[in-house]
Amino acid sequence: MRPRPASALHRAALVDVLVPVALDQSYSYRVPAELDLKPGDLVRVPLGTREATGVVWADDVAVQPGLHNRLKDVAEKLDLPPLKPELRQFVDWVADYTLSPRGMVLRMALRMGEHLGPERIRIGVRLAGPAPPRMTAARARVLALLADGLVRAKGDAAREAGVSIGVIDGLVDEGTLEPLPLPLPPEPVARPPDPAHQVPDFSAAQQAAADALRESVERGGYGVTLLDGVTGSGKTEVYFEAVAAALRKGKQTLILMPEIALTAQFLDRFAERFGVCSAEWHSDVAPRLRARTWAGVAQREVSVVVGARSALFLPFADLGLIIVDEEHDAVYKQEDGVHYHARDMAVVRAHIGQIPIVLSSATPSVETEVNARRGRYRRLSLPERFGGQHLPAIEAIDLTREGPPRGRFIAPRLAEAVQIVLERKEQALLFLNRRGYAPLTLCRACGFRLACPNCDAWLVDHRFRRQLVCHHCGFAMPPPAACPKCEATGSFVACGPGVERLEEEVATLFPQARVLVLSSDLVATIERMREELKEIEQGNVDLIIGTQLVAKGHHFPKLNLVGIVDGDLGLANGDPRAAERTFQLLHQVAGRAGREEGRGYGYLQTHQPNHPVMKALIACDREAFYASEITAREAAGYPPFGRLASLVISAGDRPSAEGFARRLAASAPRSEAVRVLGPVEAPLAVVRGRHRFRLLMKSPRAFDLSAYLREWLAAAPKPKGDVRLEADIDPQSFL
Numbered sequence: 001m002r003p004r005p006a007s008a009l010h011r012a013a014l015v016d017v018l019v020p021v022a023l024d025q026s027y028s029y030r031v032p033a034e035l036d037l038k039p040g041d042l043v044r045v046p047l048g049t050r051e052a053t054g055v056v057w058a059d060d061v062a063v064q065p066g067l068h069n070r071l072k073d074v075a076e077k078l079d080l081p082p083l084k085p086e087l088r089q090f091v092d093w094v095a096d097y098t099l100s101p102r103g104m105v106l107r108m109a110l111r112m113g114e115h116l117g118p119e120r121i122r123i124g125v126r127l128a129g130p131a132p133p134r135m136t137a138a139r140a141r142v143l144a145l146l147a148d149g150l151v152r153a154k155g156d157a158a159r160e161a162g163v164s165i166g167v168i169d170g171l172v173d174e175g176t177l178e179p180l181p182l183p184l185p186p187e188p189v190a191r192p193p194d195p196a197h198q199v200p201d202f203s204a205a206q207q208a209a210a211d212a213l214r215e216s217v218e219r220g221g222y223g224v225t226l227l228d229g230v231t232g233s234g235k236t237e238v239y240f241e242a243v244a245a246a247l248r249k250g251k252q253t254l255i256l257m258p259e260i261a262l263t264a265q266f267l268d269r270f271a272e273r274f275g276v277c278s279a280e281w282h283s284d285v286a287p288r289l290r291a292r293t294w295a296g297v298a299q300r301e302v303s304v305v306v307g308a309r310s311a312l313f314l315p316f317a318d319l320g321l322i323i324v325d326e327e328h329d330a331v332y333k334q335e336d337g338v339h340y341h342a343r344d345m346a347v348v349r350a351h352i353g354q355i356p357i358v359l360s361s362a363t364p365s366v367e368t369e370v371n372a373r374r375g376r377y378r379r380l381s382l383p384e385r386f387g388g389q390h391l392p393a394i395e396a397i398d399l400t401r402e403g404p405p406r407g408r409f410i411a412p413r414l415a416e417a418v419q420i421v422l423e424r425k426e427q428a429l430l431f432l433n434r435r436g437y438a439p440l441t442l443c444r445a446c447g448f449r450l451a452c453p454n455c456d457a458w459l460v461d462h463r464f465r466r467q468l469v470c471h472h473c474g475f476a477m478p479p480p481a482a483c484p485k486c487e488a489t490g491s492f493v494a495c496g497p498g499v500e501r502l503e504e505e506v507a508t509l510f511p512q513a514r515v516l517v518l519s520s521d522l523v524a525t526i527e528r529m530r531e532e533l534k535e536i537e538q539g540n541v542d543l544i545i546g547t548q549l550v551a552k553g554h555h556f557p558k559l560n561l562v563g564i565v566d567g568d569l570g571l572a573n574g575d576p577r578a579a580e581r582t583f584q585l586l587h588q589v590a591g592r593a594g595r596e597e598g599r600g601y602g603y604l605q606t607h608q609p610n611h612p613v614m615k616a617l618i619a620c621d622r623e624a625f626y627a628s629e630i631t632a633r634e635a636a637g638y639p640p641f642g643r644l645a646s647l648v649i650s651a652g653d654r655p656s657a658e659g660f661a662r663r664l665a666a667s668a669p670r671s672e673a674v675r676v677l678g679p680v681e682a683p684l685a686v687v688r689g690r691h692r693f694r695l696l697m698k699s700p701r702a703f704d705l706s707a708y709l710r711e712w713l714a715a716a717p718k719p720k721g722d723v724r725l726e727a728d729i730d731p732q733s734f735l
């Protein structure tokens, strides 16, 4: 690197600025004489007819003759810490790997962008002029309150005097009161956590794992650890020791969680361990708090962030540790915009920053499991539940032989088990990963099925909302009075169960039970959801009916029975990861049972008790599952033994989508290493009125599939009109 000249005369005259829009390249801008800009600085620059916040990506840009005159000036340098080289490198890396425009990736790092304006100023008032000509009782109360001459915030004054803000404003207009800006109290976003606040007494296995994690944080440097512990083994408590070590070192920690909105329980535990709450980062954080958190992270004021996948792009000043909780969770894959897998990118970020990363799970992804088996990742095991609690015993209920009566979904043996648990005043959970009342509604008279007008999907009956809803595009309509095809009335029948229908059945089977249905579409707000989870925790609910919302990470002390209503649900869609997903989800759900008092039981209703996934679950034999799945993946050349990428082509009409997909496939560069499969019509052939085709690329693991695709797409025909092309590296969804 060239030494930077100190003299103002030799400052960079031109800089390249990357802006958070869907563009890959940065733009050159002139640097006004009074500005000193370095890579990483946040700036405002003119962009077309507006201004945008961007980041200086390179300085000392060579001036191209003739170009100089047309260049625009950087408008302003923002008073924010510069993006560190690590983060800029990470943005470049993610863009490169996922085939996304760099500007789109940068946008994730500037998520506070639109809220960068100055903090809203609070207005205060004090007595300044003569009493108004017209006095009222309310005005008199305000004057009496402010007679001491002190400044009060407008809202406080109104509240204390028992009047509306309008009364205060009226007095300001009359000149009786003088308005003046109040400085906002500089509330910290998060107070410093205390690593010694409350250290638990660890079991021997926990202590060994905690010590190993602490040492790797103290030592620093890159390294991946799989914290592999059964549900309830205390993984959280153990990795908190790594967080404590980072705190003692003065380093920041990022804890990634799936479904951050549901982690109130986690935040409470964090507070118990460290004495204060951690900062949170997810889409439900209010805009102002986001802006403050963003700045707090950049200025080192925030030392621990618990966040959803987007927290990976926060501008940490001195990140010393990353933890990915429930690392196997499919939610970590972002499926729109930049298609990235947050767990994989977290490993990349740790590598760029040369820091340790911990992946935590009771059911590691096959990728992570293989890495641990091959010694690329270190494995720390917690083989037992804390406090000697047993893992739940799982029994299969073979639906082909002992299923429930027609139109019902709870088999007699499961109903009996629930009854016993309820009599013992313990909790039971019925798990069904399907929102709504019924997944399909058909006309008994003519067989017509109610389908979405925009998608290749059935409408799901949501009886609670009195609507038929498409789960792909959100289309909703009230149930029609008559069949649209044969005009029969009262002929619709609901087919199959959803959680709402299960609730109906439960009400007849267990009329005394206090039932709670937990499903994302039934909870209005995250606050409400947190309250409901608390109700369960405190034992104010007897029977929980839930979708995958309840599968993840919760700790319900009184829950001793889990009934899986339809174990086969996830296996149906022929996706290469279906077996893994099903195993993980069902294992996690069953793991909710028997965590504290008494013994847990799981019942698994299935039509295929001999499927390898079901057999492994019933035998509680995780190794058997990994063995069969790893063998199958290796034989098929699927990840992690090979690489996959997909291209999804969509258009408003079928021929355009198909035609472009064919031309695209024909333009694929020949390569020994890559197989291009397709185009085929996507399993979800139409979504939101767009017809979809897919191409799937397969290559050996050592091959750079991103580079291959980049080269291909650069030379390939470009989509025209309303044809759209989306690239997905390491696809998780094949729909």
Ligand code: ADP
Residues within 6 Å of the ligand: 200, 201, 202, 203, 206, 229, 230, 231, 232, 233, 234, 235, 236, 237, 238, 386, 555
């Ligand atoms: P996991 O994440 O592995 O499922 P958790 O970390 O949620 O397990 O721990 C399960 C329960 O056991 C929690 O309530 C936790 O507070 C408790 N626990 C685990 N280890 C300890 C310990 N050493 N001392 C006290 N409580 C513990």
Ligand code: ZN
Residues within 6 Å of the ligand: 452, 453, 454, 455, 456, 457, 470, 471, 472, 473, 474, 475, 688
């Ligand atoms: Zn639809």
